[in-house]
Amino acid sequence: AQTVTQSQPEMSVQEAETVTLSCTYDTSESDYYLFWYKQPPSRQMILVIRQEAYKQQNATENRFSVNFQKAAKSFSLKISDSQLGDAAMYFCAYRGNRDDKIIFGKGTRLHILP
């Protein structure tokens, strides 16, 4: 069974600094997708960034980028120029190409210090 592990329950970063959230996963599949979701205090789940496993190039979305290491099964999220609005719970997630369901990690709560 696939699993997603986020080893950092909480992290803090100074406003305007860069922070990296860690995620590892376990799967026997070769074709899959990885996601980072943001859950602000409103509790809504917002897709931040996604990565196709068959792509070697790391995905980027404005200030958000990932470091995808397929052999190591690692998928970290880097947030550059952190802003107060980035404060939220961040979930790493996995979806197999043939699956309907998304498997989430336990989340990392990110605090932004002014």
Next chain:
Amino acid sequence: EPEVTQTPSHQVTQMGQEVILRCVPISNHLYFYWYRQILGQKVEFLVSFYNNEISEKSEIFDDQFSVERPDGSNFTLKIRSTKLEDSAMYFCASARDRGRVGYGYTFGSGTRLTVV
């Protein structure tokens, strides 16, 4: 931007009562999902629904739960005889098609269910 709408945002119910959580998926989406997040814990898959039938369900989704798309626009989750441990945030999600599986879903803003 199209949204998935969930109502109510918060529902309180007595233990043993039945509740129906409602969702209006994005109009041209064909795949529908329910997830649950117990406070402070991770988001867990409950069920996926396509072509008017369940396509996959987790072990959490037992006989206490059922889903329905009664009128072509709403997608509901019914919980019969609620238990205290059913207290959680319930998220509805929808997706346009399986071919876009890599794009993930669009989630609603959730319904917080409190069983007392």
